[in-house]
Amino acid sequence: TAIHFLDEEQLRTSFPRGSLAVAMGKDRAVDGEDKKEKKEKEKKDKKEKDKPGAKEKDRQEKDEKSKVKDKEKRKEKVVEEMKEKGKDRNEEKEKQKKGRKDRDRSASEEPVKKARQRSNSTSSEVRRRKKEKEREREKEKDRDRREKEKAREKAKTRSPSSSSSSKPARKASQSAFTSTLATSDAVGIFCRSANVDQAAEQALRALPAQQQQAVMAEGAISGFNPSAILLSRIKKVEGVGPGSGGYKARPETAAAAARGDPVAKFCMEHAVDVSAENALRAMPVELQCRILNEGPLRASNPSAVLMSRIRKAQSLLAEMRRNGQVPI
Numbered sequence: 001t002a003i004h005f006l007d008e009e010q011l012r013t014s015f016p017r018g019s020l021a022v023a024m025g026k027d028r029a030v031d032g033e034d035k036k037e038k039k040e041k042e043k044k045d046k047k048e049k050d051k052p053g054a055k056e057k058d059r060q061e062k063d064e065k066s067k068v069k070d071k072e073k074r075k076e077k078v079v080e081e082m083k084e085k086g087k088d089r090n091e092e093k094e095k096q097k098k099g100r101k102d103r104d105r106s107a108s109e110e111p112v113k114k115a116r117q118r119s120n121s122t123s124s125e126v127r128r129r130k131k132e133k134e135r136e137r138e139k140e141k142d143r144d145r146r147e148k149e150k151a152r153e154k155a156k157t158r159s160p161s162s163s164s165s166s167k168p169a170r171k172a173s174q175s176a177f178t179s180t181l182a183t184s185d186a187v188g189i190f191c192r193s194a195n196v197d198q199a200a201e202q203a204l205r206a207l208p209a210q211q212q213q214a215v216m217a218e219g220a221i222s223g224f225n226p227s228a229i230l231l232s233r234i235k236k237v238e239g240v241g242p243g244s245g246g247y248k249a250r251p252e253t254a255a256a257a258a259r260g261d262p263v264a265k266f267c268m269e270h271a272v273d274v275s276a277e278n279a280l281r282a283m284p285v286e287l288q289c290r291i292l293n294e295g296p297l298r299a300s301n302p303s304a305v306l307m308s309r310i311r312k313a314q315s316l317l318a319e320m321r322r323n324g325q326v327p328i
Contacts (some may be wrong), residue, residue, distance in 0.1 A: 194221040
């Protein structure tokens with residue numbers, strides 16, 4: 001389809017008279033009505049704006065908007081303050097934790113410091129005692145030397161006739177003197193190795209030679225108070241100790257104790273009789289250790305206490321054999 005544009009002359013010739021004018025007038029009338037409506041709307045808008053209530057509404061809207069903005073700002077400020085308070089609280093909690101840790105460390109370090117101070121004080125006391133003992137030993141050595149020198153001078157001043165007549169007696173006295181001197185030297189060595197005080201050493205020297213050997217045959221002294229241990233051994237040998245009843249150890253047990261046998265030492269320390277010792281030795285080694293680890297025999301009759309321990313161990317051994325834990 002082709003579109004043909006007509007001139008005014010063609011329009012006039014094609015349309016009858018008056019019809020074109022009517023159509024053109026209608027269009028112009030429509031345009032005029034639209035313009036009038038626009039103008040009326042503008043006038044109405046101006047009137048509404050010029051009204052006092054409209055201005056107040058605008059102000060109210062602006063105030064509400066400003067209030068909303070203020071509320072939001074306040075909320076943001078509150079949130080920031082809460083965050084700062086939370087940070088401060090966390091810092092305070094951390095400080096408290098650090099303070100607690102420091103207190104715990106100081107509390108844990110205090111006993112260590114006290115123990116170190118005690119150990120230092122005890123070590124200083126031990127050194128002082130050792131020095132005193134060394135001085136006493138040196139004094140005793142000087143006394144022994146003086147006594148020996150005096151004895152030699154006396155022997156030199158004697159006449160040759162008396163010396164020729166008393167040769168056998170002199171030999172006997174010399175042999176006795178050498179034996180007592182040897183035992184006294186052994187006692188001194190034993191006491192020095194054990195760090196015993198002078199009173200305990202004198203008590204040991206006051207015993208006969210056989211009892212001295214019995215005390216020393218029990219072995220080296222190891223403990224916190226060696227002087228008290230030595231005095232208890234002396235009392236056992238003399239028959240004064242509790243439950244001793246004049247106890248005398250067999251030479252076999254004494255020799256075994258000197259070699260370091262724990263059973264022999266245990267029996268000698270607690271004055272156990274031969275039957276209880278043999279019953280203890282008849283037990284297996286594990287049960288022997290268990291019986292010895294139960295502690296000392298604190299009773300008037302230590303042999304009976306030891307036999308009761310042995311019976312308990314035997315019943316336990318029988319139950320273990322029934323359960324097949326120990327080979328028969």
